[in-house]
Amino acid sequence: MIALHTSELADRIFIADGSCAEALAYLADGAGLHSNERLMMLIMLDALNIFSGATMRHSLRVGLQVRTFCTILGHTARDAARFGLYACLHDAGKMSVPITMLEKPGKFTAEERDLVETHVKQEFLFPEQFSRCHRDPFRHALRFHHENFDGTGYPDRLAGNQIPEIAQITRLCDFFDAVRQDRPYRKGLSLPKTIALMQQSQGAFNPKLFKVFRNEIGSIDRCHLRALH
Numbered sequence: 001m002i003a004l005h006t007s008e009l010a011d012r013i014f015i016a017d018g019s020c021a022e023a024l025a026y027l028a029d030g031a032g033l034h035s036n037e038r039l040m041m042l043i044m045l046d047a048l049n050i051f052s053g054a055t056m057r058h059s060l061r062v063g064l065q066v067r068t069f070c071t072i073l074g075h076t077a078r079d080a081a082r083f084g085l086y087a088c089l090h091d092a093g094k095m096s097v098p099i100t101m102l103e104k105p106g107k108f109t110a111e112e113r114d115l116v117e118t119h120v121k122q123e124f125l126f127p128e129q130f131s132r133c134h135r136d137p138f139r140h141a142l143r144f145h146h147e148n149f150d151g152t153g154y155p156d157r158l159a160g161n162q163i164p165e166i167a168q169i170t171r172l173c174d175f176f177d178a179v180r181q182d183r184p185y186r187k188g189l190s191l192p193k194t195i196a197l198m199q200q201s202q203g204a205f206n207p208k209l210f211k212v213f214r215n216e217i218g219s220i221d222r223c224h225l226r227a228l229h
């Protein structure tokens with residue numbers, strides 16, 4: 001068993017980016033993971049950082065937003081921390097997609113879109129080191145975070161409460177963060193434009209969750225560290 005404190009290890013891994021170390025330590029502490037589970041989590045985030053710093057920062061922001069939103073929803077502190085961690089790896093499967101394609105300016109072709117959509121199927125990423133109680137929600141956040149509440153999402157076209165709660169919550173925060181950020185082919189949207197777009201896309205979200213999210217959008221927008229941008 002490797003006995004490194006989470007924040008020590010985070011400092012080593014993200015030594016060049018103190019803000020990431022802070023976010024990671026904040027997310028991991030309070031979630032009650034065993035040390036080998038924390039180590040696995042950090043290794044996976046480090047790999048994601050090497051693959052794409054922007055994707056890793058997006059993942060950490062979504063994790064922080066999910067944690068804040070879960071607290072607003074009334075989850076216990078430990079469950080909110082755990083949900084935040086599970087959401088942190090929602091896009092880990094993007095490591096299976098060529099980075100040059102992910103970062104290309106302009107829209108994806110249909111073929112490229114199909115390839116990008118395979119990122120939700122990389123369930124091999126969750127190894128046996130995670131105990132069963134964590135492995136399933138980690139998988140759910142990864143596999144189902146592009147499912148829409150109205151059944152029009154992918155990969156399994158689940159609808160309503162067939163979609164696990166962690167995936168419904170991650171769907172909201174992931175959509176929110178993705179449109180707020182600059183992309184190679186467009187500028188990030190302002191907060192009012194983001195709200196308008198989310199309202200137009202309401203079929204994607206659980207309406208009860210969306211109502212709370214919209215009411216609390218200011219605190220969710222501010223919860224991540226400015227340095228993560």
Ligand SMILES: [Fe+2]
Pocket residue numbers: 090091119145146
């Ligand atoms: Fe995704």
Ligand SMILES: [Fe+2]
Pocket residue numbers: 058090091174178
């Ligand atoms: Fe994402």
